[in-house]
Amino acid sequence: MTGQALETLVLGGGCFWCIEAPFRELRGVQAIEPGYAGGQTPNPTYEQVCTGRTGHAEVVRVTFDPAELSCADLLRIFFVMHDPTTLNRQGNDVGTQYRSAIFWQDAQQEKTACAIRDEIAAAGVWPNPLVTEIVKLDHFWPAEDYHRDYFARNPGNPYCNAVIPPKIAKMRRLFRDRLVDTAG
Numbered sequence: 001m002t003g004q005a006l007e008t009l010v011l012g013g014g015c016f017w018c019i020e021a022p023f024r025e026l027r028g029v030q031a032i033e034p035g036y037a038g039g040q041t042p043n044p045t046y047e048q049v050c051t052g053r054t055g056h057a058e059v060v061r062v063t064f065d066p067a068e069l070s071c072a073d074l075l076r077i078f079f080v081m082h083d084p085t086t087l088n089r090q091g092n093d094v095g096t097q098y099r100s101a102i103f104w105q106d107a108q109q110e111k112t113a114c115a116i117r118d119e120i121a122a123a124g125v126w127p128n129p130l131v132t133e134i135v136k137l138d139h140f141w142p143a144e145d146y147h148r149d150y151f152a153r154n155p156g157n158p159y160c161n162a163v164i165p166p167k168i169a170k171m172r173r174l175f176r177d178r179l180v181d182t183a184g
Helices: 016-023 046-050 071-081 107-123 158-174
Strands: 007-013 029-037 057-064 100-104 133-136 140-142
Touching (some): 007 016, 007 029, 007 071, 016 057, 016 071, 057 071, 057 100, 071 107, 071 158, 100 107, 107 133
Antiparallel strands (some): 007 100, 029 057, 029 140
């Protein structure tokens, strides 16, 4: 650690389990907390958010060391690790709670998010237009404890086994130089 303050960024890219698991492997990520953002219901429950009526997205709050992983690089990885072109959907998960979203906390994060979105769009990484919303974070509501590190603690979950391993494999293939060194 360089003494530089840690940063946090709140990201929605479908089911929070599917973002949390691969992002845990990134060097510089200090903590990941699943939760809810962008809705109108105070202190929502998972069951309420799953109805799609609270307005919340399933999100992860990523705490990272910007000396090891810049906000811009975290966002570049985010835009590749989920499909930012499908409105209110990731694969078979459909509803506003699964929308692609970046919840910024200050003007610099907003500027960076818009710049990286435009960079990814211009590079043609995805064949369709990006629909990721970039909005100010009004409030982050932590998810229930059983959602934390869900994939690692529920290895037999059929949904997780179908959706998360391909994301982890993609992370390892595309961002090998950004991963935590587990050899030592």
